[in-house]
Amino acid sequence: MIIRETDLKDNPATNSSTLPVSNFIRNIIEEDNRVGKWSGRVETRFPPEPNGYLHIGHAKSICLNFGLARDYNGICHLRFDDTNPEKEEQKYVDSILDSVRWLGFDWGKHLHYASDYFDKLYEFAEDLIHKGKAYVDDLTAEEIRALRGTLTEAGKNSPYRERTISENLDLFRRMKAGEFADGTHVLRAKIDMTSPNINLRDPVIYRIRRAHHHRTGDKWCIYPMYDYTHCISDALEKITHSLCTLEFEDHRPLYDWVLDQLKDVVLCHPQQIEFARLNLTYTVMSKRKLIELVEGGLVDGWDDPRMNTLAGVRRRGYTPESIHLFAERIGVSKADSWIDMSILEDCLREDLNERAPRRIAVLDPLKVVIDNYPENSEEECFAPNHPQKSEWGKRVVPLSKIIYIECNDFMEIPSKGYFRLSPGVEVRLRYAYIIKFVNVVKNVKGEILEIHCTYDPETKSGTVGAEKRKVKGNIHWLSAKHAQQARVRLYDRLFLHAHPDAGGGDYKASLNLHSKKIITAYVEPSLNQVQPEERFQFERHGYFIADRQDTEPGKPVFNRAVTLRDSWGKST
Ligand code: ATP
Ligand code: MG
Numbered sequence: 356m357i358i359r360e361t362d363l364k365d366n367p368a369t370n371s372s373t374l375p376v377s378n379f380i381r382n383i384i385e386e387d388n389r390v391g392k393w394s395g396r397v398e399t400r401f402p403p404e405p406n407g408y409l410h411i412g413h414a415k416s417i418c419l420n421f422g423l424a425r426d427y428n429g430i431c432h433l434r435f436d437d438t439n440p441e442k443e444e445q446k447y448v449d450s451i452l453d454s455v456r457w458l459g460f461d462w463g464k465h466l467h468y469a470s471d472y473f474d475k476l477y478e479f480a481e482d483l484i485h486k487g488k489a490y491v492d493d494l495t496a497e498e499i500r501a502l503r504g505t506l507t508e509a510g511k512n513s514p515y516r517e518r519t520i521s522e523n524l525d526l527f528r529r530m531k532a533g534e535f536a537d538g539t540h541v542l543r544a545k546i547d548m549t550s551p552n553i554n555l556r557d558p559v560i561y562r563i564r565r566a567h568h569h570r571t572g573d574k575w576c577i578y579p580m581y582d583y584t585h586c587i588s589d590a591l592e593k594i595t596h597s598l599c600t601l602e603f604e605d606h607r608p609l610y611d612w613v614l615d616q617l618k619d620v621v622l623c624h625p626q627q628i629e630f631a632r633l634n635l636t637y638t639v640m641s642k643r644k645l646i647e648l649v650e651g652g653l654v655d656g657w658d659d660p661r662m663n664t665l666a667g668v669r670r671r672g673y674t675p676e677s678i679h680l681f682a683e684r685i686g687v688s689k690a691d692s693w694i695d696m697s698i699l700e701d702c703l704r705e706d707l708n709e710r711a712p713r714r715i716a717v718l719d720p721l722k723v724v725i726d727n728y729p730e731n732s733e734e735e736c737f738a739p740n741h742p743q744k745s746e747w748g749k750r751v752v753p754l755s756k757i758i759y760i761e762c763n764d765f766m767e768i769p770s771k772g773y774f775r776l777s778p779g780v781e782v783r784l785r786y787a788y789i790i791k792f793v794n795v796v797k798n799v800k801g802e803i804l805e806i807h808c809t810y811d812p813e814t815k816s817g818t819v820g821a822e823k824r825k826v827k828g829n830i831h832w833l834s835a836k837h838a839q840q841a842r843v844r845l846y847d848r849l850f851l852h853a854h855p856d857a858g859g860g861d862y863k864a865s866l867n868l869h870s871k872k873i874i875t876a877y878v879e880p881s882l883n884q885v886q887p888e889e890r891f892q893f894e895r896h897g898y899f900i901a902d903r904q905d906t907e908p909g910k911p912v913f914n915r916a917v918t919l920r921d922s923w924g925k926s927t
Contacts, residue, residue: 375426378687380419380628384427384596393595397429400467400594401455402585404436405447405569407642408657408664409454411678411699412633418682419630420598421460432592433462437470438584440566448569450657454665459675469579469588470570476579476587477531479617480542480561484523488616489560490516491526492543499541502548503556510548510556530563533576537563544583546612554609558582586610587621594625600632601691630687636853637696638663639862653866654849658904660914661849661870671846672890672900672916677706696848700917707890707898707916712740715752715785715831716893716913717877718843720759722805722835726793728756733834736786737817752879754787757835759877764830765806767795774827776808782828785894789814789826831894838877841911843899845872878911885911895919 375381388395399420403409409417424431433455437443455462483489492499492515504510518526530540542561550556560583565576586609589597597610607627614624634640639648645664648654657664660671668678681702685694715738733755740747760776769777776782781791793807814821847870855862882891887903897918905912 375422376683376686379689380423380596380598380630380687381426383626383628384423387595388427396593396595397423397427398432398593398595399424399429399598400432400434400465400589400592402434402436402469402588403451404439404442405444405451406439406442407447407646408450408666410640410642410645410665411635411638411663411668412640413454414458414665414678415633415682415685415687416598416600417455417458417460418679419687421455421458422682423596423598429595430465431460431462432465432467432594434467434588434592435469436581436585436588437468437568437570438578438581440564440568440578443569445569450666454669457665457669457675458678465592467588467592468570469584470568472584472588472591473571473575473579475591476584477577479587479620480579480583481524481527482620483544483560483616484520484527484542486616487520488545489542490518490523490545491530492516492541492557492559493539496538499559503553504548506553510553512548513543513557516545516557527561530561530577531575533565535563537565537576539563542577544609544613546609552605552608554582554606555612558609582606582609583613586613586625586627587617589625590614590617590621590623593623597625597627599627599629601629601689602632603627604629629689631689631691633685634691634693635663635696635699636693637848637850637855639850639856644856644862647863651863653863660844660846660916663849670900670903670914672707672898672914673703674706674710674890677703680706693854695853697921700921703898703917704919707892711890711892711898712747713738713742713894714879714882714891715833716841716843716879716882716896716899717759717761717831717833717838718845718874718893718896719762720877721762721765721803723758723760723790723832724805724807725756725758725790725810726807727809730756732756733836736815738786750879750881752786753834753837754784755834755836758784758832759835759838760784760830760832764828765792765803767803775830776806776828780828781826782830783814783816783826784810784832785829786816787832788812788816789824833877833879837880839880839883839911840875841878841882841913842905843874843876843913843915844902845874845915846870847872876913878913882911883909890916892919 401417401420421431492513502511541559543557544560546555548556560580561577564578610627658666658670681699733753735751736754737749738752739749764775766773766777778792781789783789788810790808790810795806796804849870850865851867852865855865885901887901887906890900893899898916899913902912902914
């Protein structure tokens with residue numbers, strides 16, 4: 356099922372932009388608070404693994420976890436789940452911190468790393484051995500897999516399962532001391548090889564890996580597994596509601612099992628609650644695939660404005676507010692679904708429609724000479740900075756004899772219903788005069804070089820009587836001698852198909868080869884001094900942002916964040 360904007364508009368629960376929309380997790384928290392389960396405490400966490408940049412799916416989880424903490428006077432931790440040293444790097448930690456901050460959330464002093472708990476995790480593993488709840492296994496990974504059984508077939512016990520406590524302790528200590536080669540021994544929880552839930556068939560909780568860890572260096576040669584680490588980290592931080600995506604539902608019995616075994620030493624037992632992950636059309640959401648796009652040179656890095664990473668959408672021009680609006684609008688549920696990209700794009704349009712000052716840009720210029728306009732003369736025209744916000748004032752847009760209009764605002768032989776400039780048809784130059792076509796000048800190849808018009812001096816916008824003469828077309832323009840050149844990158848969706856990785860096919864085959872077009876355009880003179888990350892609506896075109904990396908004083912570079920209307924799949 357794909358959810359589109361129209362579906363959500365029909366749903367009154369998603370229409371409020373002020374009150375948080377209720378959902379099943381809020382209901383659980385409210386019930387917990389009513390019965391005093393956590394004494395009113397709400398403590399959540401966002402637990403990324405620092406093995407890539409965050410993507411828009413993570414934003415759903417961030418907005419959920421930090422949003423709940425905000426709304427219930429609670430706390431949200433940011434915890435790096437860094438148990439996999441081969442894939443994790445400091446640069447990913449830095450980018451994650453940056454993205455969460457950019458979204459406007461503050462973890463205060465609650466910045467944690469699972470690696471901070473390595474000593475405790477080790478101690479608890481010995482505790483499990485003492486309790487007869489863990490054992491060292493000498494089987495290889497393949498042998499363990501072979502004995503694990505299947506969904507329909509029970510697993511078989513390892514021949515090492517019945518080792519004595521002291522033998523297990525000795526072996527585990529020697530694993531830690533580096534006496535064994537990588538992959539030769541593991542520590543496994545002793546649960547039940549016949550459990551219908553495969554996660555409970557004696558899962559591995561420690562393995563030997565001689566890998567340099569981005570924080571603990573070479574201190575450890577054994578590393579705890581995710582399932583074992585995660586629940587204990589939550590408990591040590593006294594998390595109340597541990598929110599994760601649906602694929603962890605089958606891991607919940609293991610989460611609870613570990614904490615139940617350790618209940619005399621770890622006093623808190625958080626509640627794991629699963630929700631549906633965000634699936635967004637026209638993107639791929641897994642970090643592994645995003646890494647492939649970056650490393651394969653298929654995009655211009657992690658923050659390529661076409662990427663659905665938070666660094667990418669930021670550079671594209673998305674605002675934190677538009678992401679919050681999106682997270683609120685899509686809501687939180689237990690049912691997996693697909694969210695249509697247009698919902699995300701509409702959230703940005705809605706936000707920027709309110710907040711972005713209007714400016715004029717001519718992206719595909721056509722030179723127009725106004726024959727009866729005095730040579731060497733110029734005058735000021737006034738354009739509102741926002742059509743609905745008169746308090747934002749007006750700015751001066753200079754007019755002179757030679758102007759640029761958009762190529763597609765002129766048609767020599769107009770098609771039916773075409774109201775812009777064409778022979779015999781008058782149009783208004785927005786904020787200025789009505790002009791009338793005179794003739795067109797072409798080169799030998801028949802290409803248009805310039806067109807000539809006349810203007811009616813009695814029709815200047817904002818002057819008495821100017822509006823008396825009505826014309827259907829209203830086009831934008833820039834004075835040629837005042838306009839500034841700017842590099843503009845027109846971005847489109849990165850993938851051509853709604854579900855690029857459907858059916859396990861090669862998502863790269865669905866890449867949109869025309870998703871980036873770089874042009875030199877003309878913009879208003881004031882935009883020459885634009886600040887990085889300033890956003891504007893270029894009238895009739897869309898929303899644009901001054902690129903945060905490439906914009907320099909006097910050399911603006913704009914990225915198109917989104918067009919004014921959803922034109923995907925329609926010819927323009
Ligand atoms: P990926 O599959 O993209 O590699 P991940 O789940 O491995 O993502 P983590 O760094 O482990 O990435 O995720 C941190 C948190 O973000 C987890 O709690 C995870 O459930 C949540 N999360 C990841 N992807 C999504 C998504 N698409 N929608 C909602 N939450 C997500
Ligand atoms: Mg993960």
